[in-house]
Amino acid sequence: xxxxxxxxxxxxxxxxxxxxxxxxxxxxxxxxxxxxxxxxxxxxxxxxxxxxxxxxxxxxxxxxxxxxxxxxxxxxxxxxxxxxxxxxxxxxxxxxxxxxxxxxxxxxxxxxxxxxxxxxxxxxxxxxxxxxxxxxxxxxxxxxxxxxxxxxxxxxxxxxxxxxxxxxxxxxxxxxxxxxxxxxxxxxxxxxxxxxxxxxxxxxxxxxxxxxxxxxxxxxxxxxxxxxxxxxxxxxxxxxxxxxxxxxxxxxxxxxxxxxxxxxxxxxxxxxxxxxxxxxxxxxxxxxxxxxxxxxxxxxxxxxxx
Ligand code: UDP
Ligand code: MG
Numbered sequence: 001x002x003x004x005x006x007x008x009x010x011x012x013x014x015x016x017x018x019x020x021x022x023x024x025x026x027x028x029x030x031x032x033x034x035x036x037x038x039x040x041x042x043x044x045x046x047x048x049x050x051x052x053x054x055x056x057x058x059x060x061x062x063x064x065x066x067x068x069x070x071x072x073x074x075x076x077x078x079x080x081x082x083x084x085x086x087x088x089x090x091x092x093x094x095x096x097x098x099x100x101x102x103x104x105x106x107x108x109x110x111x112x113x114x115x116x117x118x119x120x121x122x123x124x125x126x127x128x129x130x131x132x133x134x135x136x137x138x139x140x141x142x143x144x145x146x147x148x149x150x151x152x153x154x155x156x157x158x159x160x161x162x163x164x165x166x167x168x169x170x171x172x173x174x175x176x177x178x179x180x181x182x183x184x185x186x187x188x189x190x191x192x193x194x195x196x197x198x199x200x201x202x203x204x205x206x207x208x209x210x211x212x213x214x215x216x217x218x219x220x221x222x223x224x225x226x227x228x229x230x231x232x233x234x235x236x237x238x239x240x241x242x243x244x245x246x247x248x249x250x251x252x253x254x255x256x257x258x259x260x261x262x263x264x265x266x267x268x269x270x271x272x273x274x275x276x277x278x279x280x281x282x283x284x285x286x287x288x289x290x291x292x293x294x295x296x297x298x299x300x301x302x303x304x305x306x
Contacts, residue, residue, distance in 0.1 A: 002033040004085030005102070007093040008075030009038050013046040014200040015095050020054050020061070023091070026099040027060075030106050037062045037306070038093070039079045042069030048303075055305055067300040072204075073175040073213075074299045076155060080167050082306045089158045090177075095199045097156040104191045105158040114186035117150060117157035117178075118193050125197020130210075137214050141179075145221040149182045150190060162186065171298065173291040174216040183221070219288055226285065229278040236274055243267075 005023050012019065020036065027034035038051045040063060048065050055061040064078050076090055087109060091097045101118055108116040123131055138151040155178055166184045167177070182188070205213070218225065250256050 001031050001087065002035070002085040003027050003031050003087050003089065003106075004035045004037060004083035005089045005091060006037050006039065006076060006079030006083060007091050008041055008072050008079070009043060009047050009051065009093040010041045010069065010072070010075070010204055011043045011045045011047060011201055012093050013043070013050055016047060016050045016054070016093075018199070019093060019095055019099075020058075022095070022099040024058075024060075026102040029103045035060050035062055035083070035085060037064070037079050037083060039063070039075040040065040041071065041075040042066050062306045063304060064301055064306060065303040067302040070299040072155075073177055076177055077167075077175060078299050078301070080164055082304075083161075083164060086161050087158055088161065088164055090155050092154065092156060094201065096196050097154070098193065098196060101156075101191065101193050102158065108189055108191060109158055109160070111189075112187065113189045114160040114163055115157060115181055115188040116159075117153045117181075117188065117190045119150065119190040120152045120154070120195045121192045122194040124195060126195075130203075133210065137217075141214075141217055141221070144218065144224045145179070147179060147183045147221050149179045149217075149221065150188075153178060153190070157181070160186070172220065173296075173298065174220065174288050175298075176213070176217040176220045179217055179221050215284055216288075219285055225281045229281055232274055232278065236271065240267075240271075 005027060007019065007023065009016070023036050027036065036058075038055075038061070040048045040051060048063075051061075051063045051065075055063050062082070064082060066075070066078070079090070080088065087106070089102055089105065091099065091102070097118065105116040105118065123134075135152070138149075141149055142151055157178075159181065163181060163184055163186060167180060170180050170184075172180070247258075250258065
């Protein structure tokens with residue numbers, strides 16, 4: 001049995017040697033037949049040269065280097081497109097996901113599961129707001145999608161090669177891989193762990209990136225926001241109809257006209273807000289359709305040894 005480990009790398013030069021040795025011993029625990037596939041996602045530091053040096057010394061180390069930064073999800077995708085193992089592990093390259101957990105994931109795999117994901121019991125060294133937004137987001141996502149996307153998990157997981165084959169058939173642009181894997185199905189289970197803090201460097205995920213990623217997850221797996229627009233439309237129209245009746249009643253029956261500015265400005269702003277929000281929701285979906293239609297490559301490889 002061959003095991004492949006995929007790690008996306010963006011400016012991780014400080015921990016790469018440690019990452020390599022810990023991933024190597026984690027693989028050797030499972031099988032002497034293994035490959036470590038580092039995907040350099042346009043790092044601006046020494047990451048690439050360190051990876052190349054490691055790869056020179058160790059035949060089991062493969063690398064793919066992008067022409068620029070294409071993002072975490074595309075880095076994982078490039079890895080998945082090129083693995084040759086029977087079981088594949090996706091793990092962050094910043095050592096926040098402990099490589100030592102891989103053997104536990106593998107034990108579950110031996111029980112017959114095709115997907116074993118790592119579920120975060122606690123997250124060390126992350127800000128309160130990141131933890132809170134992540135918690136709220138995963139629960140909201142679980143509520144509004146028909147797919148059972150597990151809460152509190154990242155992309156750290158072990159998958160069988162049958163799942164890899166299916167993932168290759170899903171060349172989506174604004175990817176949400178953890179959702180795709182849930183969508184694919186097969187028997188899935190999890191192992192709990194407590195997430196370490198970053199060893200060095202800092203997260204590349206700004207609030208803006210996280211927000212975009214969250215919308216990717218929602219639009220990829222749910223049409224509910226589009227329907228919310230319809231419901232809002234009905235609600236606001238119904239409300240408006242009642243107000244019209246009241247306005248006519250007070251004008252013709254009571255012969256009284258409510259004097260204007262406040263009520264006018266409130267209703268105009270309210271309708272304007274609802275309309276813009278609705279257009280925005282439609283816009284999010286359309287921009288993603290636009291990305292799909294252009295059919296650009298998901299990543300561009302500059303250098304590789306796979
Ligand atoms: N990463 C990447 N491309 C990016 C951003 C991040 O390949 O554009 C890698 C990064 O090196 C790390 C993993 O993806 O191995 C997770 O990134 P990060 O730690 O910044 O995310 P967080 O843990 O804060 O969610
Ligand atoms: Mg991290």
